[in-house]
């Protein structure tokens with residue numbers, strides 16, 4: 001019988017913000033965590049507990065993590081050790097890996113990175129999750145849907161990342177609707193669109209007479225969100241002075257209206273989103289590290305549309321239905337060439353671009369069938385390549401199998417059934433045609 005995996009962590013880390021967000025996140029995953037805030041405390045915990053993994057920062061108030069680990073590594077037996085280094089101090093980690101540590105992480109990093117490392121150690125592999133139909137039947141979107149359902153039940157801050165137009169705000173709204181806060185307001189703030197000098201009074205509100213022109217008391221976004229969700233979009237664009245105020249809001253869950261003496265409680269949950277590389281911003285000093293750790297207790301990544309071909313088809317159909325109803329006309333269909341063109345496109349503007357293209361096609365054409373040229377006007381038809389009959393047959397077969405795999409979310413058994421062949425035949429055909437599962 002294989003031993004039960006020891007899902008527990010000893011964290012030796014003196015930074016209260018990083019430590020707290022890691023402990024919170026690990027607990028959320030059901031992983032028992034001991035937190036030593038100094039080298040001495042870490043050593044005591046190591047001798048009294050039996051952690052399944054040790055995560056140790058290199059700079060500790062009462063000594064260096066390197067000294068601690070060099071001394072203790074011979075004693076930890078097979079327990080994996082992950083070293084946390086400051087940005088740009090990788091050589092120290094390399095020395096420790098030579099001395100027996102198993103891996104390292106460079107600061108700043110969101111808690112998810114640590115979880116991924118944990119999973120990478122074989123005994124940490126999480127129990128297999130049941131396959132369920134999510135929003136699209138594709139593994140990455142199923143995972144997003146599952147994460148949203150799970151996170152809707154807790155109150156942790158969430159940072160949603162992904163390219164522009166992938167649906168970060170849609171994900172944040174879904175998180176809001178799935179949880180207990182659904183009846184309360186969802187207040188979205190575009191941190192990049194509001195001028196820096198107005199953002200404070202817009203975010204926290206102001207008292208009457210707080211500044212010239214403040215004729216009335218004004219409720220800010222934090223107050224208007226009540227017990228709902230305060231969604232901070234484009235958080236990476238927030239100016240430094242406001243970052244400090246937001247940190248206070250998150251830490252103390254209190255805020256003052258501009259010109260107000262009374263501290264008001266923050267009742268809303270904070271969900272932030274960014275399409276920038278926030279870790280890089282932290283490393284270059286334009287985004288506060290402590291604020292980053294507070295916001296990114298859980299990071300959810302929404303993949304780009306080009307990695308979700310089944311969503312291209314599903315969303316295109318739903319936008320056709322949406323605009324047909326908005327324009328009060330019968331639901332058009334997509335020609336075969338239009339479907340192919342949608343799947344071949346790289347979608348730099350993601351779902352927003354798809355929505356715009358479908359809307360424009362329906363404005364330009366009131367035919368019952370939408371053609372590729374309606375979706376991609378001005379695009380040159382590719383000249384027909386010269387192919388042998390055998391190669392043309394292979395190309396058509398390859399395209400068709402790929403499309404059916406997309407339609408059935410990559411599930412071989414269902415795809416084979418729809419194609420009227422056995423699973424073995426499908427596997428063989430895919431191998432011959434160079435199609436990846």
Ligand SMILES: Nc1ncnc2c1ncn2[C@@H]1O[C@H](COP(=O)(O)OP(=O)(O)OP(=O)(O)O)[C@@H](O)[C@H]1O
Pocket residue numbers: 162163164165166167168169170171233273274275315351352355
């Ligand atoms: N799953 C979806 N279903 C229907 N519409 C969607 C979906 N995802 C995104 N959209 C639509 O695509 C557009 C962009 O979505 P959204 O604003 O959520 O993206 P975003 O990632 O927050 O973009 P940005 O980074 O530019 O703020 C919106 O019009 C939204 O309604």
